[in-house]
Amino acid sequence: MKLRRMTAEELPAVLDWAAEEGWNPGLDDAAAFYATDPGGFFVAEIAGRIVAAISVVNHTGALAFLGLYLCRPDWRGQGIGHALWTHALAHAGARTVGLDGVEAQQGNYRKSGFEPAGRTVRYAGVLPGRAHPGIGPVLRDDLGTLIAMEAGATGFEKRAFLSAWATDTETRRTLVCRAAGEIAGFATIRACREGWKIGPLVAGDGAVAAALIETCGRVAHGAPAMIDVPEPSRWLAGHCAGLGLAPVFGTARMYRRRAPQPGPVIAAVATLELG
Secondary structure (H helix, E strand, C coil), X not given: CEEEECCCCCHHHHHHHHHHCCCCXXXXXXXXXXXXXXXXXXXXXXXXXXEEEEEEEECCCCEEEEEEEEECHHHCCCCHHHHHHHHHHHHHCCCEEXXXXXXXXXXXXXXXXXXXXXXXXXXXXXXXXXXXXXXXXXXHHHHHHHHHHHHHHHCCCCHHHHHHHCCCXXXXXXXXXXXXXXXXXXXXXXXXXXXXXXXXXXXXXXXXXXXXXXXXXXXXXXXXXXXXXXXCCHHHHXXXXXXXXXXXXXXXXXXXXXXXXXXXXXXXXXXXXXX
């Protein structure tokens, strides 16, 4: 067995594995994921065949995030995934490491030093769509403000990730709400294998969050949309329920070492794979 770094060309195939597991990745996730930390993606290879994968991306000098932990079904139960897990975690060094994991696996994650820090609940359904005059496309000069706003919401910065994520592509758009010449909130919506996902969403108040969600609804054109809501964002959870979105999936947000402290704003998770 060979444990090594994943190449950029291999990542789309790993995202196909994630789709087979029901994770529903975005159509254009690979480039932005890999740009976050090209050294933070790993695979296990046996006889020239990739059989397992994981990412541990270093967002800052203090925090990393673990995701894309996958092992092909016919290679499970042989210790391959655990070996790759241990190998990849070394990339984080002394950083705090976060993850959004299947709740039933919390016991296994705790064996590696991870402790629960709340739940993330996915709400899904068809969103109302309406235009709002204060909401428009992201501009290049906006990126620094968006990165700082999202860091204030989550407690840690994702500069490389959001610089790529908030750059529009054919299947991913970032919408910015402006009020009195200032950015009051933003949201990214992307097309996925099934429907659309919104994340991150950051807003200082409910009116801004509601307007961003309705504008995202116009982008989705009546197709199902999903929002991953962390436990502290109780207003957003209630608003999603009020819109008729149903809770369909939950994860446990866990950290190894000191957990960051989210700020007092309305926020949705950017992506469960990279935090």
